[in-house]
Amino acid sequence: MESYTERILITGALGQIGTELTNRLVEIHGAENVVASGLDRWQEGITSAGHYERMDVTNTQLVRQVIQDYDITTVYHLASLLSGTSEKQPIFAWKLNLEPLLHFCEMAKEGLIKKIFWPSSIAVFGKGIPKHDVGQDVVLNPTTVYGISKMAGEKWCEYYFDKHGVDVRSIRYPGLISWKTPAGGGTTDYAVEIFYKAIEEGKYTSFISENTGMPMLYMDDAINATLKLMEAPKESLTVRSSYNLGGMSFTPKELAEEIKKEIPDFTIDYKPDFRQAIADSWPASIDDSVAKKDWGLTYNFGISEMTKDMIKNLKVKLA
Numbered sequence: 467m468e469s470y471t472e473r474i475l476i477t478g479a480l481g482q483i484g485t486e487l488t489n490r491l492v493e494i495h496g497a498e499n500v501v502a503s504g505l506d507r508w509q510e511g512i513t514s515a516g517h518y519e520r521m522d523v524t525n526t527q528l529v530r531q532v533i534q535d536y537d538i539t540t541v542y543h544l545a546s547l548l549s550g551t552s553e554k555q556p557i558f559a560w561k562l563n564l565e566p567l568l569h570f571c572e573m574a575k576e577g578l579i580k581k582i583f584w585p586s587s588i589a590v591f592g593k594g595i596p597k598h599d600v601g602q603d604v605v606l607n608p609t610t611v612y613g614i615s616k617m618a619g620e621k622w623c624e625y626y627f628d629k630h631g632v633d634v635r636s637i638r639y640p641g642l643i644s645w646k647t648p649a650g651g652g653t654t655d656y657a658v659e660i661f662y663k664a665i666e667e668g669k670y671t672s673f674i675s676e677n678t679g680m681p682m683l684y685m686d687d688a689i690n691a692t693l694k695l696m697e698a699p700k701e702s703l704t705v706r707s708s709y710n711l712g713g714m715s716f717t718p719k720e721l722a723e724e725i726k727k728e729i730p731d732f733t734i735d736y737k738p739d740f741r742q743a744i745a746d747s748w749p750a751s752i753d754d755s756v757a758k759k760d761w762g763l764t765y766n767f768g769i770s771e772m773t774k775d776m777i778k779n780l781k782v783k784l785a
């Protein structure tokens with residue numbers, strides 16, 4: 467195996483995954499080897515990374531300059547518009563979700579970068595696919611702007627690996643639940659909002675109907691999985707589009723029942739909006755046996771461990 471000091475660039479470093487992934491990468495590789503980037507201006511404490519670049523990831527010249535200036539070897543390219551927001555800005559969603567990925571793959575093809583991580587989503591599956599235990603190799607039929615962009619991205623990842631040996635790795639994230647940084651613009655985000663409202667107001671109106679099941683993952687498990695995939699030996703990876711990740715599956719009603727065990731007076735009602743149609747086109751549960759076999763995917767959090775941890779930490783954060 468080739469050995470070198472990793473120099474890491476994270477795009478979308480101030481987002482829901484980015485903030486936590488950046489902290490873990492700093493712990494592993496040292497702050498001086500981690501460059502965080504995002505659209506916000508630099509300010510004290512913006513990130514734990516040793517460097518911060520205010521950068522629009524669609525600005526190809528600037529991105530190339532940053533890669534060269536810091537001798538970047540590995541890119542975690544997280545910047546993306548999520549499903550709800552993508553429906554409102556389809557052309558921009560396509561541009562943001564696809565073009566920078568291609569640019570990073572091109573730079574890897576030129577030998578400027580050694581490894582790329584790019585997140586895909588359960589949104590790639592879409593209509594006409596069985597609802598439960600959806601396998602790794604089913605036909606993809608996304609019906610949302612976000613799902614279409616993620617499906618195309620997966621195909622590009624596979625293409626750059628097959629044709630040019632580009633080491634780009636990817637996970638189809640389910641809904642991600644976390645307390646440190648709020649999510650924004652996603653269909654699964656009800657499962658984050660519900661905790662804020664439960665603690666602050668004791669009640670929540672869900673934009674997803676009570677019996678709609680979706681796969682979800684607690685952020686700690688998401689970060690562990692991402693790092694595990696990136697550390698896995700190249701030879702053990704059999705999927706170069708994107709790996710299924712199932713996490714746990716539950717409905718808003720089941721989550722509300724779990725929250726009530728911690729906050730007995732909590733109440734929920736349901737007013738589904740345009741995101742219900744998106745959720746209806748997604749699977750309720752995912753088969754992730756290929757990720758388990760290829761690179762040892764494991765989870766530490768089920769619905770009750772996650773609920774307890776969210777409430778414990780958010781109570782302190784919101785106090």
Ligand code: AKB
Nearest residue numbers: 548549587652653654
């Ligand atoms: C979203 O809801 O858009 C995301 C996702 C499942 O990719 N959380």
